[in-house]
Amino acid sequence: MKRGLLLLCLLASGWSTAADWEFSGSATLELRYYPQAGLDVRQYDGGNVSLILEPEFYRSFNDGSDTLLFAPYLQADQHDAARNRLDIRELTWVHVGADWELRSGIRQEYWGVTEFQHLVDVINQFDTAVDIDNEDKLGQPMVNLSLVRDWGIVDYYLLPGFRARTWPGVSGRLRPPLPVRGPARYQSGQGDRHVDHALRWSHTLGDVDLGVAWFKGTNREPLLLSDESGSRLTAYYEQMQQISLDAQATLGDWLWKLEAYHRAASREDYNALQAGFEYTRYGVFGSDADLGLLLEYGWNDSEQLSFNLFQNDLFAGFRLAMNDTQSSELLAGLSQDLDGGGQTFLLEGSRRLGNDWKASLTAHWFQASQPQDPLYYFRRENLLEFRLSYFWSSSH
Amino acid sequence: MNKRILLIALLSLLPLFTQAETPQEKGLAIAREAKARDTGWKDMQAAMKMVLKNAQGEKSVRTLRIKALEVEGDGDKSLTIFDQPRDVKGTALLSFSHPVGDDEQWLYLPALKRVKRISSRNKSGPFMGSEFAYEDLTSFEVPKYRYTYLRDEPCGEETCFVVEQVPTDKNSGYTRRIAWLDQSHYRLHKVEFYDRKNSLLKTLTFSNYQQYLGKFWRALRMEMVNHQNGKSTVLEWRDIRFDTGLSDKDFNKNSLKRAR
Numbered sequence: 001m002k003r004g005l006l007l008l009c010l011l012a013s014g015w016s017t018a019a020d021w022e023f024s025g026s027a028t029l030e031l032r033y034y035p036q037a038g039l040d041v042r043q044y045d046g047g048n049v050s051l052i053l054e055p056e057f058y059r060s061f062n063d064g065s066d067t068l069l070f071a072p073y074l075q076a077d078q079h080d081a082a083r084n085r086l087d088i089r090e091l092t093w094v095h096v097g098a099d100w101e102l103r104s105g106i107r108q109e110y111w112g113v114t115e116f117q118h119l120v121d122v123i124n125q126f127d128t129a130v131d132i133d134n135e136d137k138l139g140q141p142m143v144n145l146s147l148v149r150d151w152g153i154v155d156y157y158l159l160p161g162f163r164a165r166t167w168p169g170v171s172g173r174l175r176p177p178l179p180v181r182g183p184a185r186y187q188s189g190q191g192d193r194h195v196d197h198a199l200r201w202s203h204t205l206g207d208v209d210l211g212v213a214w215f216k217g218t219n220r221e222p223l224l225l226s227d228e229s230g231s232r233l234t235a236y237y238e239q240m241q242q243i244s245l246d247a248q249a250t251l252g253d254w255l256w257k258l259e260a261y262h263r264a265a266s267r268e269d270y271n272a273l274q275a276g277f278e279y280t281r282y283g284v285f286g287s288d289a290d291l292g293l294l295l296e297y298g299w300n301d302s303e304q305l306s307f308n309l310f311q312n313d314l315f316a317g318f319r320l321a322m323n324d325t326q327s328s329e330l331l332a333g334l335s336q337d338l339d340g341g342g343q344t345f346l347l348e349g350s351r352r353l354g355n356d357w358k359a360s361l362t363a364h365w366f367q368a369s370q371p372q373d374p375l376y377y378f379r380r381e382n383l384l385e386f387r388l389s390y391f392w393s394s395s396h
Numbered sequence: 397m398n399k400r401i402l403l404i405a406l407l408s409l410l411p412l413f414t415q416a417e418t419p420q421e422k423g424l425a426i427a428r429e430a431k432a433r434d435t436g437w438k439d440m441q442a443a444m445k446m447v448l449k450n451a452q453g454e455k456s457v458r459t460l461r462i463k464a465l466e467v468e469g470d471g472d473k474s475l476t477i478f479d480q481p482r483d484v485k486g487t488a489l490l491s492f493s494h495p496v497g498d499d500e501q502w503l504y505l506p507a508l509k510r511v512k513r514i515s516s517r518n519k520s521g522p523f524m525g526s527e528f529a530y531e532d533l534t535s536f537e538v539p540k541y542r543y544t545y546l547r548d549e550p551c552g553e554e555t556c557f558v559v560e561q562v563p564t565d566k567n568s569g570y571t572r573r574i575a576w577l578d579q580s581h582y583r584l585h586k587v588e589f590y591d592r593k594n595s596l597l598k599t600l601t602f603s604n605y606q607q608y609l610g611k612f613w614r615a616l617r618m619e620m621v622n623h624q625n626g627k628s629t630v631l632e633w634r635d636i637r638f639d640t641g642l643s644d645k646d647f648n649k650n651s652l653k654r655a656r
Contacts, residue, residue, distance in 0.1 A: 022656070024485060058656065067654070094654060101650055110510040135508060148650055202649070204500070209513045250513050252498065282518045283569070290518060325448055325456050325525040327484075355456060358483045391482035 024393030025055035025071075031387075032173070036380040039177040042170050044079040051076045054089075067094045075130070082129050082169030088139045101146040106139035109157070111200065111211060112259050113248040114274045116296045116315035116333065119259040120244035122215050123157060123198060129166035132174050138163040152203030159196035162218045165235060176377035180224060181232040187239050187266065194218050194239070211246040219265065223304055240265040254279050257296070270302035276315070292319040294333075312338045317346075326352045340373030342366075360387045423543025423559045430582040431538050437612050439642035440464045443634045448526050451626030456481070458524045464535075465642050471495055472535045473647040477655045478524075488655040490647060491516075495537035496564075504652045511649050520569025526629040527598060527620040529569055532589075540564060546574070551585045554578040570597070583613045591624075598622050608638045 030050040037045050053074040060067045071090035077083035092105040109123040117134075124137035143158045167180040188194045196217020203210050222235035244261040255278040262271050276296030284291045296315040317333035333346040344367070350360035362385040368375035417425075446458040459480040465473040471493030478487045486506035493499045499516040519531040541561035549558050556576040563570055571594045576586040584602050591597040602615035618631040645651070 024482070026483075060656070067656075096654065099645060101654070108509045110508055113512075146650055148645065148648055153648070153650060204513075204649075248513055250500075250515060253515055253517050255513070255515060280515060280518070282521055288522050290521065323522045323525060325450065327481075327525060352481055352483055355481050356483075389483065391485065393479070393482050393485055 020060055020396060022058040022393065022395040023055070024058070024391070024395075025053070026389045026391045028052040028054070028387055028389040030385065033384045034173050034380075035382060035384075038173060039377065039380050040170075040179070042179075043173055043175075044171050048080070048173070049078040050083060056090075065096050067096075068092070069094075080129075080169045080172035082167065082172055085129075087127070089137075090139060099148045101144075103144040103146065104142070106141050107144065108137055108139065109142075109144070111213060111244075112246045113209070113255075113257045114246075114259050114276065114296055115257075115278065115294055116276075116317070116335065117259075117274045117298050119272050119274050119298075120211070120213060120246045120261055122213075122220055122242060122244075123159070125163040125165055125220050127166050129168055129172070138166065152201050155198075155200045155202075157196075157198040157200075159198065159217060160193075162192040162194060162196070162237070164192060164237070165220070165222060167235075173383070174378075174381050176233070176374075178226065178231065178233045180235055182227070182234055184222065184235040184237060185225075186218065186237050188218065192218075207250050209248045209250070211244075213242075213244045213246075215242040215244070216240075219263070238265045238267065253281070263302075267304055268302065270300070270304075272298075272300040272302070274298045288323040290319075290321045290323060292321075294318065314338060328352075337368075337373060337375065340368065340370045340375070342368030342370070342373040342375035344375065356391050358389045358391070361385070362387075419545045420543060422545035423561075424538075426545060426557050426559055426577060426582070427538050427541070427543050427561075430577060431536060433582050434536070434612060436466075437609070438466055438639050440636065440638050441640050441642070442636040445632045445634065446524065446526050446528070447630045447632075449628050449630075456525075458526065463642055463646060465644070465647055467492075471499065471537055473644075475647055475652065475655055486656070488652055490649070490652040492647075493534055493537075495539045499534070502649060502652055504655065509653070511652060517567050519565065519567050526631075527622045527627050528629055528631065531563075531565075531568060531570075532600070532620070541573070548579075549576065551576050551578060554580060554585070556585055581613055584615070596623055606636070608636060612638065 028051070030052060032048045032050070034046060055072065057070040058067065069090050069092045073087045073089050075083050075085055088106050090107055092103060092107050095102045111121045111123070112118050123142070124140045126134045127136040127138050130136040140159060140163060141161045145156045147154045164184040168175040170179045170181070186192065186194070194217060196215070198213065198215040200211060200213040217239065219238045219240040222237050224233040225236050227234050241264045242261050244259070246259045249256040257277065258275045260271070260273045263269065274296055276294065278292055278294045280290055280292040282290050294315070294317045298313045298315065300311045314336045315333065317331065320330040322328040328351045329349065331346070331348040335344045337343065345365040346362065348360060348362040350358065352358050364383045366375055366378040366381055368379050370376060441463050443461045444459065448456045448458065457480055461477045461479065463475045467473055474491045474493070476489040476491070478484050488504040490502045491499055501514050501516045503512050503514050504510070505512060520529050522528070523530050523533055541563055544560040546558045546560055549556050556578050559575050559577065561573040561575055569592065570589050571592060572590050574588040575584060577584055583605055586602070587600040588596060589598040589600070598620055600618060600620045602618055604616035605613050606616055607613050614633060614636055616633045619628065620631070621628045
């Protein structure tokens with residue numbers, strides 16, 4: 001009883017100074033509904049329930065000079081066995097020196113500035129089994145040395161070991177009619193044990209934030225090859241070198257964004273670009289709400305990337321943030337293929353409930369009529385998704 | 397630096413010697429003296445709790461921690477770490493403020509591990525859904541306003557200067573502010589905010605003043621009442637510490653990413 005009281009007092013005083021240890025995280029209930037049957041009869045129809053647990057354990061030592069972070073990802077899914085799993089998103093030791101940091105373990109890294117596509121972001125593999133928005137990533141083993149200098153931040157990454165992309169399973173949705181199955185194939189004889197390297201310089205010059213990066217190793221983006229039986233696709237991972245640029249100019253209400261890369265692989269050299277702007281009006285409709293308008297163009301001259309949906313595309317969207325107590329938000333996004341004519345549409349509303357809960361409702365539409373358009377194979381994957389998340393944190 | 401303080405000190409003595417000081421000159425002199433008295437604190441760390449109350453009396457809580465660094469000849473640098481509400485826990489904001497022109501701001505989004513440079517134009521927007529606007533919480537800099545001294549008025553046991561402050565930034569949400577500063581320490585007691593239509597929008601009152609390092613006064617409680625929508629926000633400071641040894645290296649994108 002006394003200990004319970006003490007614990008309560010500790011929790012209640014949680015808003016004060018930085019914590020030595022922390023246990024936080026979220027639990028999410030995800031409900032999905034697909035109004036149409038999939039193109040493959042093996043895919044489930046209708047509704048699906050998924051549970052996601054994302055705890056986070058954090059400990060800091062030596063007055064904050066050393067920190068440990070452990071963040072697993074656990075998911076259980078009603079229909080799709082490929083979504084029943086445990087992944088380690090983070091298991092990291094960070095040591096902070098005077099003007100350097102050494103980050104070792106399994107980590108997540110984010111490079112880039114654009115919203116609709118993340119071109120230059122090559123360190124982590126995408127977790128496509130969770131969602132196809134390329135915002136969920138698998139943990140990547142690495143040693144990352146980061147140096148802070150007057151002329152910018154330099155990061156070196158040693159990346160031992162490769163994570164193959166995850167895909168929805170045979171019975172799963174949000175996949176083309178042929179599932180991606182079986183062991184992945186690699187160009188390198190070392191397979192998924194190939195050691196990759198990356199180097200990045202990033203800096204702020206007045207209104208402009210710049211990043212220039214080099215990467216050499218296993219391409220995170222696979223080629224999808226159909227096998228002899230014709231009943232499935234196999235992921236094939238090439239070796240590549242990439243040089244990339246990401247830049248954002250922040251000019252008043254306007255954010256101008258650019259991401260571009262040049263990739264050299266054995267089959268072909270190719271380039272890609274994503275550029276656009278985000279313009280925000282504050283206090284719209286005589287309220288406290290902000291309305292952001294986004295427009296981006298994506299271009300890619302690869303002949304090979306069979307799963308690349310965006311070779312000559314226009315993206316448009318808006319973000320309405322109510323700035324109310326519940327942080328209510330409405331997001332809409334549209335992509336238009338300027339070659340094949342396919343379209344995708346996304347609408348997402350979210351809102352906090354009380355202090356610890358958050359709910360969101362999302363709709364995805366895929367529209368395509370030409371078989372040469374990769375979106376054509378997603379035309380029956382329209383979906384409605386409801387998510388309810390509970391967040392907790394305790395510290396001392 | 398010392399020269400400037402001397403100059404400001406001399407300026408503040410001017411009223412004693414000159415008869416012809418205009419209300420504008422006196423207002424400016426008061427602002428300069430208030431700033432001079434709050435200069436030299438080097439760095440600060442603190443925790444903040446906000447209790448938001450709507451017109452029906454329903455409450456919600458925000459907690460955050462802040463680290464700030466005084467920059468000579470420029471606005472402060474600050475790092476704000478959000479703890480509650482819990483869905484934004486781990487979000488952090490790095491801000492380089494400037495007396496004139498736009499601040500530089502980067503937001504760290506922990507779910508994506510992403511650092512995003514954001515526009516700092518949204519000065520008049522609500523801070524975390526509260527009745528405080530972003531501009532109400534940024535550091536006081538003399539060039540941010542044009543001043544007119546209005547009158548002396550008793551405030552509690554003290555006597556206050558009452559000064560009108562007109563924002564110089566066209567992105568401000570206010571046409572003017574009326575500020576009450578006590579004559580003994582140049583501490584703010586009350587500020588009234590007038591909206592773009594020049595009607596009274598909010599009143600901010602300061603209480604529980606504490607002195608740090610024998611020099612710097614901080615109000616541990618600030619209450620903002622919105623007269624137009626009936627909502628209010630009480631902001632409480634805790635664990636304020638000065639001169640904690642922070643430096644430039646605690647305010648870059650790397651420190652933003654590891655902020656907890």
